[in-house]
Amino acid sequence: MSDLEILEAAKAAVIAADEDAATKVARQAVAQGLDALKVINEGFTPGMREVGDLFERGTMFLPEVILASEAMVAAVGVLEESLPDKKKDGHVASIVLGTIEGDVHDIGKGILATLMRVYGFQVHDLGRDVPLTSFLEKVKQTGAGLVGSSALMTTTMVGQKALEKMLKDAGVRDQVKTMVGGAVVTQYWADRIGADAYAENAQEAVAKALELVGHDR
Numbered sequence: 001m002s003d004l005e006i007l008e009a010a011k012a013a014v015i016a017a018d019e020d021a022a023t024k025v026a027r028q029a030v031a032q033g034l035d036a037l038k039v040i041n042e043g044f045t046p047g048m049r050e051v052g053d054l055f056e057r058g059t060m061f062l063p064e065v066i067l068a069s070e071a072m073v074a075a076v077g078v079l080e081e082s083l084p085d086k087k088k089d090g091h092v093a094s095i096v097l098g099t100i101e102g103d104v105h106d107i108g109k110g111i112l113a114t115l116m117r118v119y120g121f122q123v124h125d126l127g128r129d130v131p132l133t134s135f136l137e138k139v140k141q142t143g144a145g146l147v148g149s150s151a152l153m154t155t156t157m158v159g160q161k162a163l164e165k166m167l168k169d170a171g172v173r174d175q176v177k178t179m180v181g182g183a184v185v186t187q188y189w190a191d192r193i194g195a196d197a198y199a200e201n202a203q204e205a206v207a208k209a210l211e212l213v214g215h216d217r
């Protein structure tokens, strides 16, 4: 298969909610030495976006979306094993990461957590549907210099704004850099709520995190 065919097959496997096909494509990509992140960003993720569009249009239903996300998670698991270990000595910085409360979407946040670990960050992954107070408590407990929050719904992105305020009110906002992301989040939103950075995908997020903590790639 050509590289392009692999990317197309990855997208098609997620849209078909076919876990076997998705993991098969992922294995094939690894065998051919394709860049795992390219396959995630240009194959599986566009597939998930299409799934979201089909769901919104009422052509795909929740059980199928669940199967599609399981297919993506399995395939990403295969690809993640092939990510290079770029860890430097010690750790670059610590980040508290989680999906905002009320929101169970965690695939993208999971990819981000993995990639940040690859680049030497110590990741405190709080999971999904995380109460805002848990972000604050973890920052206080660990002294992490970065806080990353993920939101995939218009109803939960407001939690990112509330988190900014909570960190400010608790007097810790000056000690941390905040990053926001997730399908509905934009640079405009990040600027509006006063977050330090926004990134469209995990790769860009790592680059911005390294910039925020003053590290070269």
Ligand code: B12
Binding pocket: 045, 048, 049, 051, 052, 053, 055, 056, 062, 065, 066, 069, 102, 103, 104, 105, 106, 107, 108, 109, 111, 112, 147, 148, 149, 150, 151, 152, 153, 154, 155, 179, 180, 181, 182, 183, 184, 197, 198, 199, 200, 201, 202, 203, 205
């Ligand atoms: C998969 C999925 C689900 C799965 C989630 C499984 C899981 N474990 O995550 C299931 C089936 C459970 C689900 C449920 C629901 N979903 Co849903 N879901 C999706 C879907 C199709 C894909 C999301 C995804 O995984 N994308 C792939 C990943 C890789 O991309 P990503 O998350 O964007 O992450 C990347 C970047 O955004 C970035 N990033 C992510 N987080 C962060 C954080 C930081 C700090 C940074 C810097 C970067 C960053 O890096 C990531 C990797 O590159 C989206 C459609 C879409 N367009 O996103 C809808 C979507 C998000 N869901 C939607 C809805 C409405 C729901 C439900 C309410 C449906 C229902 N009626 O029950 C429930 C919500 C339940 C809840 N309370 O949370 C809507 C939200 C609409 C809106 N604007 O608010 C969407 C947009 C679909 C749609 N078009 O209608 N969903």
